[in-house]
Amino acid sequence: MRLLLIEDMPRLRDLLIESVHSAGWRIDAFATIAEAEEAVATTPYDLLLIDLGLPDGDGLDLVRAIRRQGRRTPILVMTARAAIDERIAGLDAGADDYLVKPFNHGEFLARCRALLRRSPETAPPLLTAGGLVFDPATGVLTCRGVETPLTPRERAIVEILMREVGRAVPKRKLEHALSEFGDDISTNAVELAVSRLRKKLTGIEPGASLETIRGLGYLLSEMKD
Numbered sequence: 001m002r003l004l005l006i007e008d009m010p011r012l013r014d015l016l017i018e019s020v021h022s023a024g025w026r027i028d029a030f031a032t033i034a035e036a037e038e039a040v041a042t043t044p045y046d047l048l049l050i051d052l053g054l055p056d057g058d059g060l061d062l063v064r065a066i067r068r069q070g071r072r073t074p075i076l077v078m079t080a081r082a083a084i085d086e087r088i089a090g091l092d093a094g095a096d097d098y099l100v101k102p103f104n105h106g107e108f109l110a111r112c113r114a115l116l117r118r119s120p121e122t123a124p125p126l127l128t129a130g131g132l133v134f135d136p137a138t139g140v141l142t143c144r145g146v147e148t149p150l151t152p153r154e155r156a157i158v159e160i161l162m163r164e165v166g167r168a169v170p171k172r173k174l175e176h177a178l179s180e181f182g183d184d185i186s187t188n189a190v191e192l193a194v195s196r197l198r199k200k201l202t203g204i205e206p207g208a209s210l211e212t213i214r215g216l217g218y219l220l221s222e223m224k225d
């Protein structure tokens, strides 16, 4: 899952980035409408998190513009404007949900999950490999109905690998995903993460294999019987 955030308060922006990373989702954060508009036009996002009082305008104008362009990406508006008519204006402008600041971190993530799974057209399909099933909206990995705990970084890697089952994923793609978590990517950070994940995945699903292909990257495949 890839989220976009527009929030001009650096402290809150950092907290929200941390919160989203804890769910295993990726996030691009911006402080102005201009920067965010450009990103929305070029990157497919699964959820947009939009603050309203921004240095270069009103976030609601951006919400309206996105809907005018026919984009149906779920939008969560986050603002201190708490009056009932302001909430109505936000939803009528095209937001799918409205969260009044200050809000609770747990509620914020629950609303994100709800928006990510809400519409059948925008909800991401479940990813499978053998008996492994990963839900990108919730970050939950199960094998034959049993949930396997994953760290946020493992969730990000599992999602990338499971989108490409049967195809090699370049190492730099995983490096990039880990670096988004603010990690200092040493040469073997990816190897280490993959090796831990391999133990976890093949431990619960012997029919899955996660191979290192020298010079190419990593390959998650399911054995057919």
Ligand code: CA
Pocket (backbone or CB within 6 Å): 007, 008, 009, 051, 052, 053, 054
């Ligand atoms: Ca603001």
